[in-house]
Amino acid sequence: MDHLAEPDGAAVPYGTPGAPRLAVTGEARLEVDPEIARIHVTVNSRDRDRRKALDDLTRRNAQVLDLVKSYAEAVEQLQTGSLSLRPQFGSKGRGENVRSYHGHVLITAVLGDFTALGELVTRLADLDLTSVDGPWWELRPDSPVHGEARNQAVREAVQRARAYAAALDTRLAALVELADIGAEEPRPQGMPGLMRARSAAYGGEMAEDAAAPLDLEPRRQTVYARVNARFTMHPPQL
Structure with a gap:
């Protein structure tokens, strides 16, 4: 950025009587x-x-993936996170006393079509030994809303500066610095919310005894x- 300078050329971090x-x-805040x-x-x-x-985990994982993929147009991203299969040891006895084996797979899905969300969540929650967390509502990283918020913040800064200058019966001369100090802070909501979804079947026929889709x-x-x-x-006349 340009710096104000005294006549001898030394940069100073403050204004001068002549400038x-x-x-x-x-600031800007958009909802x-x-x-x-x-x-x-x-x-x-x-x-x-x-x-x-392990076989049960593989079968159930494939069942979940097939179900989510059946909502192809609604699902923007599908990925597998952590996978584990670990022994559960007995509380009594000595040695390697394995009582059972526990397995889990974490799958993340991102949907851009909310009309399918309620139905998909319901169908997933209805599967054996399957749990669903969410939804977490977000904006896309490249959403134009972020740019609009920055633009509004800049316009607000210029308007405020002009108001200060007008209070001194003068006007702005030049922009010296514009600093981005965390200009955007999109806040994905960590608490699951609720959203209205249509009740028509999406991505295939639902069983007659299937649970009703969540609203x-x-x-x-x-x-x-x-x-x-x-x-x-410009220097004001004080």
């Missing part, structure tokens, strides 16, 4: 609807026989932007 400096902060919903699906298995526990309501997101701006202004 007073004005420092302001611009918007989420663009995506993230859910975590945990598939579990448990058996005294290690191979049986889910999206949680609005807060996007915050803040900038520091420094200007020079």
Whole structure:
């Protein structure tokens, strides 16, 4: 950034009588609807026989993946996280007394079509030894909302600086510095919310005895932007 300088060329971090400096902060806070919903699906298995526990885990994992993939147009991202199969030892006795084997797989799905979310969550929760956490509502990283918040923060800084200059019966001369100090802080909501989903079957026919889809309501997101701006202004007549 340019710096104000005395006649001898030495840069100074402050204004001069001939070019007073004005420092302001611009802020913007937008409340918007989420663009995506993230859910975590945990598939579990448990058996005294290690191979049986692994086979069950493999089968249930494939069942979950097939179900999620059947909502192809609604699912923007599907990925497997942690996987484990570990022995559970007995509380009594000595040596390697394995009581059973516990397995789990963590699957994350991101949906951009909320009309399918309630139905998918319900169908996943209805599977054996399968748990669902979420949804967590978010904005996409490249959402234009982030840029709009930054633009509003800059406009607010300029407007505030002009108001200060007008109070001194003068006007701004030049922009000296515009500093991004964490201009965007999208805040994905950590608490599961609710969102309204249509009840029609999506991605295949549902069984007659299937649970009714959940009515889910999206949680609005807060996007915050803040900038520091420094200007020079024409010397006021004090």
